[in-house]
Amino acid sequence: MSRKAYSFVRTFRAEPARDLCVDRHYLLCASVGALRLEAQDRVWLLPPARAALIEAGQRIRVSIPQPVTTASVLFDTAFTAPPPAPLTVFDLSPLARALVAECGEWGESDEPLPTYAETLFAALAAVTWRLAEQPSPVVVPVGRSPQLRRVLRLTEQRLGEEVRFEDLAYEVGLAPRSLARRFADETGMTWRAALRRMRVLRAIEELSTGDAPVTRIAFLVGYRSLSAFNAAFRELTGRTPTEYQASFRP
Incomplete structure (x- = not known):
């Protein structure tokens, strides 16, 4: 059985756009560089200070204009409530960024999360779900x-x-x-x-x-x-x- 939540930390070279759809709620963000996100006839850029919260099953298109290091988190749908909207882009608070960094130690695994880690992921979900109620206006139509x-x-x-x-x-x-x-x-x-x-x-x-x-x-x-x-x-x-x-x- 996979973990209730896990972090996805990885470095990518510049890549063209590709479609992405996952079966978990997805907090998509970068720790270095920027990701470009396209969905719902709009385009966003995700530098380290911003993130996208994507509901499980939502299809998005992601491109990497320049090398980037992701620092994203995926939540099992049974672990958290659905996000406030199918897709929201918002500015990360210092607390949210600190929690994302701290959760980076626990990647995808069949091992259950220790209590401390589960508490961190729950806190991150609570903070980012609240931030997602105030979407960023920096979006371009397609x-x-x-x-x-x-x-x-x-x-x-x-x-x-x-x-x-x-x-x-x-x-x-x-x-x-x-x-x-x-x-x-x-x-x-x-x-x-x-x-x-x-x-x-x-x-x-x-x-x-x-x-x-x-x-x-x-x-x-x-x-x-x-x-x-x-x-x-x-x-x-x-x-x-x-x-x-x-x-x-x-």
């Missing part, structure tokens, strides 16, 4: 139609450039007004709002994988003003880029 998916891909490829909405519309064979309506219908936001989220998401990826100066990252993701970058970053995350990067460290 889009349903081929045209919108292509526009989003082109936008992501050109984040460091001067991207023009009108040029993208004509590239996919739509009038700007038609593309704007499609954005509203399929994503519930404007292209400009999606662009801002993509830039912040890419900045989080850069912040999580190195020590590049914030100014350099701002220019890399398309901002020509550090103050504008800081304002956009704070609006979505509630913190400055420097504060957010500091949260990655234990």
Whole structure:
């Protein structure tokens, strides 16, 4: 009989997207680097300060843009209550990160958990289930139609450039007004709002994988003003880029 809960700590090289579905509730997070998660027509990035809580049986798509070390936990469905939602991405508190690290000693095994370990996993579930009630707003839509998916891909490829909405519309064979309506219908936001989220998401990826100066990252993701970058970053995350990067460290 496998354990009621166990930790999954492993280092991966960069990998393309692959589908994943497990029969346990899954706390997916990284201790070094960042994971990219796609589900429910949305995309999230999971640096060390964030996690995804995924209900058993939910299908997700995970990619690894750069080398990453996972520090995830899987819970038997009989060990915990179902998560608050089928899939939630949220910021990890210092307590949650400490519990994830402490649970890292107990991997998958047929041996039962000692009482101390079972108490730790139960505490981690209680803390993260509570955190999952406040999902993170840093999410990017994927889009349903081929045209919108292509526009989003082109936008992501050109984040460091001067991207023009009108040029993208004509590239996919739509009038700007038609593309704007499609954005509203399929994503519930404007292209400009999606662009801002993509830039912040890419900045989080850069912040999580190195020590590049914030100014350099701002220019890399398309901002020509550090103050504008800081304002956009704070609006979505509630913190400055420097504060957010500091949260990655234990």
